[in-house]
Amino acid sequence: MSSSRIDSLLAEMTLAEKIGQLCQVQPHGRDQEDLVRAGGAGSLINVVGDDAYHYQWLAVEHSRLRIPLLLGRDVIHGFSTVFPIPLGQAASFDPPSVREAAATAARQAAGAGVNWTFSPMLDVVRDPRWGRVAESFGEDPLLASRLGVAMVEGYQGEGVAACAKHFVGYGAAQGGRDYSETAIPPRQLHEVYLPPFEAAVAAGALTVMTGFNDLDGLPMSGHAPLVQGLLKDRWGFDGLVVSDWNSITEMAVHGTAADASECARQSIVAGLDMEMASSSWRHHLEALLERGAVSPQRLDDAVRRVLRVKERLGLFETPYGRSRPAETPATAAFQARQLARRSCVLLENHALLPLGENVGRVAVVGPLADAGHDQLGCWVFDADHGATHSVLAGIRERLGDRRVSFERGLDRCRSDDEHGFQAALDAARSADVVVLCIGEDAGLSGEAHCRAFIELPGAQQRLLDQLAATGVPVVAVVFTGRPLALGAVADKARALLLAWHPGSLGGPAIADLLFGESPSGRLPMTLPRSVGQIPLYYNHKNTGRPPDPDSPRVPSGTPLDPSGFFAAYLDEDHRPQYPFGYGLGYTRFEYADLELTPNVLAPGGTLAASFTLRNVGARAGTEVVQLYVQDLVASVTRPVRELKDFRRVSLEAGESRRIEFELRGEQLAFRGLEGERIVEPGRFRLWLAAHSQTGLSAEFEYAERIADPVGQRDEAPTEEVPAELP
Ligand code: GLC
Numbered sequence: 111m112s113s114s115r116i117d118s119l120l121a122e123m124t125l126a127e128k129i130g131q132l133c134q135v136q137p138h139g140r141d142q143e144d145l146v147r148a149g150g151a152g153s154l155i156n157v158v159g160d161d162a163y164h165y166q167w168l169a170v171e172h173s174r175l176r177i178p179l180l181l182g183r184d185v186i187h188g189f190s191t192v193f194p195i196p197l198g199q200a201a202s203f204d205p206p207s208v209r210e211a212a213a214t215a216a217r218q219a220a221g222a223g224v225n226w227t228f229s230p231m232l233d234v235v236r237d238p239r240w241g242r243v244a245e246s247f248g249e250d251p252l253l254a255s256r257l258g259v260a261m262v263e264g265y266q267g268e269g270v271a272a273c274a275k276h277f278v279g280y281g282a283a284q285g286g287r288d289y290s291e292t293a294i295p296p297r298q299l300h301e302v303y304l305p306p307f308e309a310a311v312a313a314g315a316l317t318v319m320t321g322f323n324d325l326d327g328l329p330m331s332g333h334a335p336l337v338q339g340l341l342k343d344r345w346g347f348d349g350l351v352v353s354d355w356n357s358i359t360e361m362a363v364h365g366t367a368a369d370a371s372e373c374a375r376q377s378i379v380a381g382l383d384m385e386m387a388s389s390s391w392r393h394h395l396e397a398l399l400e401r402g403a404v405s406p407q408r409l410d411d412a413v414r415r416v417l418r419v420k421e422r423l424g425l426f427e428t429p430y431g432r433s434r435p436a437e438t439p440a441t442a443a444f445q446a447r448q449l450a451r452r453s454c455v456l457l458e459n460h461a462l463l464p465l466g467e468n469v470g471r472v473a474v475v476g477p478l479a480d481a482g483h484d485q486l487g488c489w490v491f492d493a494d495h496g497a498t499h500s501v502l503a504g505i506r507e508r509l510g511d512r513r514v515s516f517e518r519g520l521d522r523c524r525s526d527d528e529h530g531f532q533a534a535l536d537a538a539r540s541a542d543v544v545v546l547c548i549g550e551d552a553g554l555s556g557e558a559h560c561r562a563f564i565e566l567p568g569a570q571q572r573l574l575d576q577l578a579a580t581g582v583p584v585v586a587v588v589f590t591g592r593p594l595a596l597g598a599v600a601d602k603a604r605a606l607l608l609a610w611h612p613g614s615l616g617g618p619a620i621a622d623l624l625f626g627e628s629p630s631g632r633l634p635m636t637l638p639r640s641v642g643q644i645p646l647y648y649n650h651k652n653t654g655r656p657p658d659p660d661s662p663r664v665p666s667g668t669p670l671d672p673s674g675f676f677a678a679y680l681d682e683d684h685r686p687q688y689p690f691g692y693g694l695g696y697t698r699f700e701y702a703d704l705e706l707t708p709n710v711l712a713p714g715g716t717l718a719a720s721f722t723l724r725n726v727g728a729r730a731g732t733e734v735v736q737l738y739v740q741d742l743v744a745s746v747t748r749p750v751r752e753l754k755d756f757r758r759v760s761l762e763a764g765e766s767r768r769i770e771f772e773l774r775g776e777q778l779a780f781r782g783l784e785g786e787r788i789v790e791p792g793r794f795r796l797w798l799a800a801h802s803q804t805g806l807s808a809e810f811e812y813a814e815r816i817a818d819p820v821g822q823r824d825e826a827p828t829e830e831v832p833a834e835l836p
Pocket residue numbers: 184228275354355557
């Protein structure tokens with residue numbers, strides 16, 4: 111679809127102006143004024159506030175064609191109000207709240223002149239060593255799809271372009287080392303890594319960013335089959351595709367291009383429409399066009415796409431953004447506190463939480479108890495640090511100063527210097543309970559911040575061990591940008607709350623949970639026992655020799671029995687410390703009376719799965735009910751479980767409710783032997799569950815196509831779903 115405005119602009123543009131539209135530049139102060147006046151940039155990155163408005167004014171009032179700029183910024187999990195890191199938001203299993211947070215972030219960013227955010231990150235991740243797991247929605251493609259769509263809707267509903275990134279497979283970095291090669295077989299690519307991008311495109315994401323990664327021999331910024339072939343031609347994506355930072359010229363480092371000119375040629379021919387940061391297009395496109403190495407049609411298509419995004423954002427009418435009601439900080443703070451509460455996952459609680467208001471004295475200990483910067487997490491540039499509230503502040507706000515003591519114990523998370531231990535132990539001995547805030551500082555996750563080990567850094571475990579030895583009960587609150595191996599923490603703490611990096615209002619949110627609101631977060635990613643188990647994820651294949659899922663958990667410290675001839679280890683339990691979807695609250699839920707109606711799912715039909723959920727505890731609580739399915743026999747091996755739906759359900763103490771999910775045939779689709787998307791007839795198992803290793807289950811059948819009334823089919827038909835390119 112092209113507008114008359116775009117057609118007439120294209121007709122007027124010089125070649126230099128066309129190439130200019132495809133270049134994104136990072137100014138340093140006002141050093142790009144002449145370039146913008148000359149129409150030499152279609153987008154700027156990392157300018158906010160007065161600089162953003164100044165450059166937009168130059169483009170709109172003082173360039174020849176007055177084409178507005180796209181002003182891009184990494185607004186990854188909030189702008190001035192910081193929400194939990196995306197991995198924490200994923201733990202909420204709460205798309206409406208994630209959408210609301212994205213809308214607030216967009217309003218705040220737009221108020222500073224930003225009209226394009228490089229979010230959501232849709233990379234599915236199965237390796238907690240990778241630093242960017244913090245920016246992801248975890249290991250499941252459905253959860254990533256639902257939350258990615260929520261963010262796209264939240265941002266774009268406020269006039270800020272979303273960016274589905276990093277297309278595709280970047281999260282499978284070998285060894286969890288950022289930028290490393292990604293060797294993903296086609297079936298896994300289409301069933302695990304592509305679905306969130308397909309969902310975001312279907313939801314109308316205006317932009318897509320290619321990843322740094324070499325996918326099975328082709329760097330994504332030169333991957334024509336997936337960028338032009340699948341994303342654009344097959345899925346019909348008509349927005350713009352931007353490279354990642356220098357990812358185009360890095361193809362010369364990957365080794366698929368000899369020089370910058372060849373990088374430029376490969377990337378634009380592959381279907382990219384804008385170059386971020388590097389300048390190979392500015393320097394080489396004209397010559398490539400002159401010698402016919404790049405077609406004028408491809409150039410014009412790229413320019414159209416850039417202009418189309420600007421038109422869809424309304425920038426030609428309102429280049430300085432929409433007039434909007436002043437952002438009420440209280441709204442943003444309320445949303446940030448609520449989403450932080452819903453993102454925390456209670457992993458252990460041995461008759462300690464919730465703490466009553468009459469709890470007596472509380473010793474708040476640890477390097478992250480009063481660490482506003484670190485609790486915000488990675489990818490934070492525009493935070494209002496004055497509006498960040500720590501756990502110490504949150505508990506003092508609730509109990510007053512008199513009953514609350516504070517000792518760091520360790521100056522920093524990574525410190526091995528135990529000089530502060532004694533004061534911490536003294537504070538513990540004078541208290542009725544210890545709230546110990548430990549984990550990772552913000553600098554241990556994010557881009558290029560990968561770890562080879564996933565235990566607590568520094569002397570934090572030793573601090574916990576000594577605090578536990580005082581006999582005063584310890585609540586461990588763990589801040590982190592990734593799944594950690596928390597077995598040793600669980601052994602010593604009476605309660606264990608996983609808070610991720612919870613954002614500006616993380617402190618009060620954690621206090622809300624410690625003093626009464628029932629936690630409702632669920633793990634968006636498997637927590638392994640040790641780094642040696644990685645990769646470890648719930649939707650794995652069964653293998654021909656699966657270990658006994660119920661084999662007793664081996665007591666730590668005793669020699670493991672030989673694992674026998676199973677997919678297991680001699681020296682480590684084969685199961686996770688905590689599985690995908692797991693989380694506790696302050697009450698208990700029972701699942702009963704599962705019914706599947708009908709128990710034969712006909713092609714084109716729907717199957718209703720219903721059960722009774724009962725809150726059998728003494729407190730109100732929220733359960734995240736998860737629907738899983740397994741294809742028991744198929745033409746290729748299928749995962750032991752796949753999440754197909756989920757829902758947050760809040761019940762008062764003693765309340766019960768009939769809950770029903772609908773399942774449709776196309777949700778059973780997978781890629782067959784020939785690479786086509788199919789649904790095969792046969793037996794399936796369905797669970798309605800509290801997490802990925804439990805649940806009420808029953809079998810159902812996906813019927814062969816009902817005999818076609820106009821003619822008999824002689825083979826077991828499959829329901830063809832439009833195929834995709836390899
Ligand atoms: C970075 C990241 C990408 C980010 C971009 C702009 O290298 O890979 O996610 O949006 O550059 O900062």
